[in-house]
Amino acid sequence: MEVGIDIEELQRIKSAYERFGRKFLDRFLSKKEIEYCLSKKRIIECLGGRFCAKEAVIKIYDGRIGFKDIEIISDGKPVVLVKSKKSNIKLSISHTKNYATAVAILP
Structure with missing residues (x-):
């Protein structure tokens, strides 16, 4: 089993955006992820959650993949695609007013 986790200050994401x-x-x-987040009421929280999710997945792969190799789609719960293929990675994304976090687990 592999586990990746990340936490980010939303102010950092907001400033960069x-x-x-x-x-x-x-x-x-x-493009799909951008459309999804920009359609949300809380855009920065969505962006932060996606950023954390991708960082958590990258940690599972020991940095052998990059942000653009990963796509997080929403199907009632987050689904992780790696290099356009559905993965077995389980993902949880959460955020507060100030932070976003994500945990990725590859059983």
């Missing part, structure tokens, strides 16, 4: 806009999003999200 305000400074770099779409360029920042394009570095770590797919």
Whole structure:
């Protein structure tokens, strides 16, 4: 079993988004993920959650994959695609007013 976890301050995500806009999003999200987060009421929390989720998955793979190799889709619960293929990774994403976090487990 492999486990990855990440936590981020949402202010850091907000600052990067305000400074770099779409360029920042394009570095770590797919077009579908961008559309999904920008459709939400709490955009920064969604972006932070996706960022943490991808960092947690990258840790499972010991850094052998990057942000763009991972896509998080929502199907009632988050589903992890790695290099466009559904994975067995279980993912939990959470956030508060100030932080986002994610835990990824590969059984």
